[in-house]
Amino acid sequence: MKILNITAIFLLVCFLMLMANSAFICGQATFQVLSTTLTLYRDGLAHCKQQLTLEPWTAEITLPLLSESPQNLLLLDENNTAVDYNLVASNLTAYVLGARSLLIEYDTMALTTKEAEVWSLITNCSYTLTVNLPLNSTVIYLSGSPLSIETKDNTITMTLSPGIWEISYVLPLLTPDDFPYQKDDSNPPTGFPIVYVAAAAIIASAATITAFLLYRKRKGPSLNKILKNNPQLGKEDQEVIRYIKEKGGKAFEAELREQFPDMPRTSLWRLVRRLERLEIVEVKKVGLENQVELKK
Numbered sequence: 001m002k003i004l005n006i007t008a009i010f011l012l013v014c015f016l017m018l019m020a021n022s023a024f025i026c027g028q029a030t031f032q033v034l035s036t037t038l039t040l041y042r043d044g045l046a047h048c049k050q051q052l053t054l055e056p057w058t059a060e061i062t063l064p065l066l067s068e069s070p071q072n073l074l075l076l077d078e079n080n081t082a083v084d085y086n087l088v089a090s091n092l093t094a095y096v097l098g099a100r101s102l103l104i105e106y107d108t109m110a111l112t113t114k115e116a117e118v119w120s121l122i123t124n125c126s127y128t129l130t131v132n133l134p135l136n137s138t139v140i141y142l143s144g145s146p147l148s149i150e151t152k153d154n155t156i157t158m159t160l161s162p163g164i165w166e167i168s169y170v171l172p173l174l175t176p177d178d179f180p181y182q183k184d185d186s187n188p189p190t191g192f193p194i195v196y197v198a199a200a201a202i203i204a205s206a207a208t209i210t211a212f213l214l215y216r217k218r219k220g221p222s223l224n225k226i227l228k229n230n231p232q233l234g235k236e237d238q239e240v241i242r243y244i245k246e247k248g249g250k251a252f253e254a255e256l257r258e259q260f261p262d263m264p265r266t267s268l269w270r271l272v273r274r275l276e277r278l279e280i281v282e283v284k285k286v287g288l289e290n291q292v293e294l295k296k
Contacts, residue, residue: 030055044112070106141168
């Protein structure tokens with residue numbers, strides 16, 4: 001009887017240890033996707049942004065991305081610190097090492113296609129997805145019924161349930177009305193008072209001189225002020241800021257990559273996004289390029 005009791009106790013202890021170990025392992029992979037937003041641009045570029053919350057003991061997580069070919073991939077924790085990762089196809093493994101939250105951002109051209117004048121978005125998302133279509137888009141096909149749809153400032157925003165979705169849309173063509181200065185001048189008005197022309201010329205000259213003087217007075221933000229207000233900046237951060245300043249306060253990403261060839265592209269992008277979150281620079285989309293501009 002004593003042997004049976006000892007055996008039962010031993011088995012119970014082993015069972016409890018196994019359950020505790022299983023709970024700990026599950027806890028390591030616990031995360032929740034708060035939001036997934038996909039913003040589309042006129043040239044077919046899609047920018048994805050995901051916000052996650054993590055359990056405090058999480059060491060790493062793995063989740064699928066919307067595309068197998070992401071560009072400018074960036075992972076930041078709640079302290080805006082870059083998070084290391086490994087990407088295999090579309091499966092992203094992030095080494096969060098105890099972070100409480102994770103922000104994932106990337107660009108991709110692989111989600112949209114164009115046939116004639118019709119653009120199509122095809123995506124398979126495991127989470128609720130918010131899609132922002134390009135400005136002035138007109139939806140001509142939806143593969144299902146969205147959870148919600150609204151229009152604000154001529155931009156259509158849809159909330160989609162998890163699953164496979166296809167959205168087709170068209171963009172407005174340019175018309176002569178879009179060029180207000182290209183009007184028929186075959187019959188220009190006659191008898192226009194010359195005094196008005198002279199006054200307009202004087203005003204234009206004064207405005208030009210004023211703008212030039214303001215430009216001479218303010219040649220962009222002070223480099224010393226930026227460095228003084230941000231003592232945490234590293235050597236590479238300061239070099240990038242100094243180069244942008246020398247370029248007149250603006251520089252394209254391609255120029256930065258050419259200027260700093262020894263810095264990996266991903267590392268350079270993380271650096272720029274870190275400066276953006278510190279409100280030192282502002283990143284603007286100019287065509288297919290990102291332009292980095294020092295804030296005033």
